[in-house]
Amino acid sequence: MQSPNLVDANIKKIAALFPNCITEAQDENGIVRRTVDFDQLRQELSSSLVEGPQERYTLNWPGKNEAILTANAPIAKTLRPCEEESIDFENTKNIFIEGDNLDALKLLQETYLNKVKMIYIDPPYNTGNDFIYEDDFAENYEDFLQRSNQKDAEGNPLVTNTESNGRFHSDWLSMIYPRLKLARNLLRDDGVIFISIDDNEQASLKRMCDEVFGNQNFVSTVVWEKRYSPQNAVKWFSEAHDFLLVYAKNKLNWYPNLLERSDAMNARYRNLDNDPRGVWKPENATAQGGHGTKSQFYVLTAPNGKQHVLPNGRCWVYAEPVFQQMVADKRIWFGADGNNVPAVKRFLSEVKQGTACQTIWKYGDVGHSQEGKKEVNVLFPESAVFETPKPVRLLKRILHLSTEANSIVLDFFAGSATTAHAVMQLNAEDNGNRKFIMVQLPEPCDEKSEAFKSGYKTIAEISKERIRRAGKNIKEEISDKSNNIDIGFRVFKVDTSNMKDVYYTPDELKQLDLFADHIKPARRPEDLLFQVFIDWGIDLTFPISVETIDGKTVFFVDGNVLIACFDSGINEELVKKLATHKPLRVVFRDDAFGSDSVKINVEQIFKLLSPGTEVKSI
Numbered sequence: 288m289q290s291p292n293l294v295d296a297n298i299k300k301i302a303a304l305f306p307n308c309i310t311e312a313q314d315e316n317g318i319v320r321r322t323v324d325f326d327q328l329r330q331e332l333s334s335s336l337v338e339g340p341q342e343r344y345t346l347n348w349p350g351k352n353e354a355i356l357t358a359n360a361p362i363a364k365t366l367r368p369c370e371e372e373s374i375d376f377e378n379t380k381n382i383f384i385e386g387d388n389l390d391a392l393k394l395l396q397e398t399y400l401n402k403v404k405m406i407y408i409d410p411p412y413n414t415g416n417d418f419i420y421e422d423d424f425a426e427n428y429e430d431f432l433q434r435s436n437q438k439d440a441e442g443n444p445l446v447t448n449t450e451s452n453g454r455f456h457s458d459w460l461s462m463i464y465p466r467l468k469l470a471r472n473l474l475r476d477d478g479v480i481f482i483s484i485d486d487n488e489q490a491s492l493k494r495m496c497d498e499v500f501g502n503q504n505f506v507s508t509v510v511w512e513k514r515y516s517p518q519n520a521v522k523w524f525s526e527a528h529d530f531l532l533v534y535a536k537n538k539l540n541w542y543p544n545l546l547e548r549s550d551a552m553n554a555r556y557r558n559l560d561n562d563p564r565g566v567w568k569p570e571n572a573t574a575q576g577g578h579g580t581k582s583q584f585y586v587l588t589a590p591n592g593k594q595h596v597l598p599n600g601r602c603w604v605y606a607e608p609v610f611q612q613m614v615a616d617k618r619i620w621f622g623a624d625g626n627n628v629p630a631v632k633r634f635l636s637e638v639k640q641g642t643a644c645q646t647i648w649k650y651g652d653v654g655h656s657q658e659g660k661k662e663v664n665v666l667f668p669e670s671a672v673f674e675t676p677k678p679v680r681l682l683k684r685i686l687h688l689s690t691e692a693n694s695i696v697l698d699f700f701a702g703s704a705t706t707a708h709a710v711m712q713l714n715a716e717d718n719g720n721r722k723f724i725m726v727q728l729p730e731p732c733d734e735k736s737e738a739f740k741s742g743y744k745t746i747a748e749i750s751k752e753r754i755r756r757a758g759k760n761i762k763e764e765i766s767d768k769s770n771n772i773d774i775g776f777r778v779f780k781v782d783t784s785n786m787k788d789v790y791y792t793p794d795e796l797k798q799l800d801l802f803a804d805h806i807k808p809a810r811r812p813e814d815l816l817f818q819v820f821i822d823w824g825i826d827l828t829f830p831i832s833v834e835t836i837d838g839k840t841v842f843f844v845d846g847n848v849l850i851a852c853f854d855s856g857i858n859e860e861l862v863k864k865l866a867t868h869k870p871l872r873v874v875f876r877d878d879a880f881g882s883d884s885v886k887i888n889v890e891q892i893f894k895l896l897s898p899g900t901e902v903k904s905i
Contacts, residue, residue: 298323305331306501307468311344330355346494350461357389358465363786364390365818366779366827374755375775380722380828381707383754385747386781388699388726392469394781397824399724403473404694406480407685407706409677413459413488456491463492466699467499473697474536479506479689482532483677489530496534506533506541511681512650515657531648531685543688545641552642556635562617564637569620569630572610573601582606590614591625604631644688654678663703666756670737672749673703682709692719701727704750707776708757715765715772722773722828725750751778777828785810785818786905805878812853815905816842819874823903825849837861847871855879862889866896877904 301323302309308328314320324343330336336352366384370376373383384391470480480500484492497505509531517525535541556566576584579602587595587603587610597603603610613619613631620630650658659678664671682705690696698706710723729745732738743749758774765772787805806815820827829845839861842851850870852861857879865873873893880886886904893900 301328302501306504307331307498309501327355331359334359346491346498348457348460350457351464354461354464355468357461358468362390362393363784364394364781365784365814366391366394366821367782367814368817369778369780370813372751372778373776374758375773376777377830379773379775379777380720381710381773381776382722382724382779382827383701383707383751383776384724384726384779384781385729385751386726387728389466389469390781391726392466392473392699394821395724396469396472397821398827399473399695399697400824401473401475402695403697403724404475404478404691405686405689406470406474406478406697406699407483407682408470408480408698408700409483409702410463410700411459412485413456456488459488460491460495464495464499467495470697470699471499471536476537477540478536479541480534481509481685481689482534483511484530484532486526486530489532493532496532500534500536504535504538506535506538506543507646508532509646509648511648511653513656515650515655541689543644545639546644546684546687548640548642553635559623560617560620562632562634564634567632567634570633572604572619572629572631573597574604576600576602578602580606587629589621589625589629591621593621593626595629644684648681648684652680653684654680659705662705662708663753666753666760667741670741672738672741672743673746676703677705679705679709679712682706683713686710686713686721690719690721692717693721695722695724697724697726699724699726701725701750702746704753704757707750707754711754711758711761711772711774715761715770718770720773723776725754725776751776779817779827783807785814806876812840812842812851815853815876816844816851819849819851819903819905820844823849823872836864841865843868849874851875853879857885857889859885859888859892862892863896866893866900869897870900872901872903874903874905879904 298309298321305328308324308331309321310324310327312320312322324345327345330352334356336356368376369385373379474480482492482496493505493508511529511531512527513529514525514527517527519525556568558566574583576597577600583602583604583606584597585603585607586597587607589595605613610619618632620632621627655678656675658680659676660671660674662679663673663676686696686709696706696710698704701707704725704727707723707725710721713719714721727747727750729747731745732743732749738746738749743752754774754776762772762774785807787807816831817827819825820829825844825848829848831845832843834841834843837858837860839852839854839857842849844851847868847870849872850865850868851874852865853876855876855878857875875889880889890902893902
C-alpha cells in the first residue's frame with residue numbers, strides 16, 4: 288500500500304531510449320543495483336565531449352566518447368540515384384547504397400525508423416590479414432599510447448606497462464559502435480540483428496551489444512561450423528567455427544520461427560493400427576517417480592484384462608482416471624496383441640509443424656565457407672572475385688528464422704551481397720516479397736587481386752554485379768513462371784548535400800547575388816527529389832511518374848504522396864493545377880518563385896484548394 292517508485296519507472300523509460308546508459312552500481316548499503324550512468328547519459332544529450340570518471344561496471348576504451356559523438360553528429364550529405372547501374376529502377380522495392388555505411392545509416396534514420404525486421408552484418412573481423420576487404424582497424428601504436436594515457440604529448444611514458452592488446456581493439460570498437468547504435472533505431476520493436484564474428488572480437492562485441500541493445504535483449508550465441516576439414520598447417524587448433532551474436536530490439540516481442548521438420552523426423556511416425564487421426568509414434572507412458580503425485584501410482588488394467596505394474600522408481604504419466612480416458616480414446620498402444628507395455632500415441636497432426644532451432648549450425652545444414660566461395664565462382668566463372676563470402680544457405684536459415692513474407696532486411700556490410708542473393712532465393716522458393724537494403728563502401732580492390740584484373744575496381748562493383756547475375760539465374764530457374772519475384776534494385780550513392788556550402792564575411796555581403804542559385808552545379812532534379820525523400824522520411828522505393836504541365840517537369844511520387852517541381856518560373860496557374868491533385872506534400876525550389884509575394888500566394892492557394900497539403904521549398 289505505497290505509491291509507485293517513480294525512480295524505477297524513470298530508469299525503465301531511460302533504458303528504453305538509451306539502454307547503453309543503464310549500468311550497475313553499489314548503493315549506500317553496498318548493494319549492487321540497476322542505475323543510470325549519468326556520465327554516459329550526459330554524453331548522449333551533448334554535442335561535445337563530456338568527461339567524468341566514476342567507478343561503475345562498463346565497457347570502455349580510448350575513443351569511446353568520440354564514438355558516441357560520431358553516432359549523434361549530423362551530416363550534410365544525401366543519396367543520389369544512379370539509374371544506369373540499377374535494375375528495374377521504376378518498379379523494384381530493393382535498395383543498394385554505395386558509400387560509407389555510417390553516412391548511409393544516418394541518412395536512413397527518418398525513412399526506415401522502426402521498420403526493419405532483420406539486420407544481418409558480417410563486419411571486418413579485425414584480423415590484420417590482407418583480404419580484398421581491408422579488415423585491420425588496429426591503430427598506430429604511438430597514437431594508441433597517447434589516447435590511452437600511457438604516453439604524454441611529447442612521447443614520455445606515463446605508466447610502466449606500455450604494452451597492451453588494446454591497440455588492436457580500440458579503433459575497431461570505435462568503428463562498430465556508432466553503426467550499431469544507429470542500426471538499433473531502424474529495427475522494428477519485434478526486430479532482430481544477427482552479427483557474424485570470430486574469436487578475435489567476439490568477447491568485445493558481446494559486451495558492446497549488451498550495452499547498445501541491453502543485455503536483457505541478448506538472445507543467443509550461435510556457433511556456425513564453417514569448415515568441413517581440419518587445417519593441419521596451424522600452430523594450435525584448427526578453427527572450424529564462427530559465431531553469430533543474436534540480439535532482439537525487444538526480446539519479449541521477438542521469437543524465432545520454427546525450422547521445417549526433416550523427412551527423417553517424420554519417418555518415425557507410422558500408423559500401426561490404421562488410426563483415422565493419422566500417423567503416430569509411441570512414447571513412454573511412465574515418468575520418474577520422484578516427480579509424480581500419489582494419483583500416478585497404481586496398477587494399470589489393459590482392455591484385455593492384463594495388469595501392468597510400474598517398474599521401480601517410475602510412475603505413470605497420467606492419473607488413473609485420465610489414463611482410462613486415454614485408453615477409451617485409443618490413445619494408448621498395447622501392441623498388436625494387446626500384451627505389450629503401454630505407450631502413449633503422439634500424432635504427427637497434433638505436434639508443432641516445425642522444430643526449435645539449436646545453437647550449433649552444422650555445415651551440412653547451412654553450408655560452409657568453401658560452399659560460399661563456390662557459389663560466387665559459379666556466378667563469376669571468369670575469376671575468383673571474392674575470397675570470403677558466406678554461403679547462401681546460412682543466410683536463408685537466418686531469414687527463415689527471423690522474417691515474414693513482406694519483411695525489410697538490412698545488411699550494411701554487404702560485401703559479396705550474399706544477403707541480397709539469399710533474399711531473392713527465398714522469395715522465389717516461398718513466394719515471399721521480402722525487400723533488401725544493402726550498403727557497401729566502394730573499397731578499392733587490391734590491384735594484384737583477381738577481381739581487379741577482371742575489371743572490378745571496388746568491392747561495391749562486385750556486390751552489384753553479384754545481385755544482377757544471381758537475380759537473372761534465379762528468375763530463369765524458378766519453375767513457377769507466374770512468380771513475379773523482384774530481382775531489381777535501386778542504386779544510390781552517398782554524396783555531399785545538393786546545396787552549396789555558402790560561407791561569407793560581413794564585408795562580402797555585397798556579393799550575395801553570387802549565391803542566388805543555391806543548388807550545386809550538375810545536380811539533377813532527380814537528385815533534389817531524393818534529398819526531399821530523405822528529409823521527409825519518404826520510402827526510397829516509392830514509384831515515381833513524371834509529367835509535363837504548362838511546360839514544367841513535375842514528379843508524382845506514389846500518386847499523391849508527394850508532388851515536386853524544381854523548374855524555375857513557378858506561376859499561380861501551375862500551382863492551381865497541382866493543388867487539384869490534393870497531394871500530401873508539395874515541394875519547389877526556393878528560387879523558383881518570381882518574388883516573395885508569389886511564394887506567399889502559392890501557400891495561400893494550397894490552403895484554399897488543398898488545405899491538407901504540406902508545402903515546402905528547398
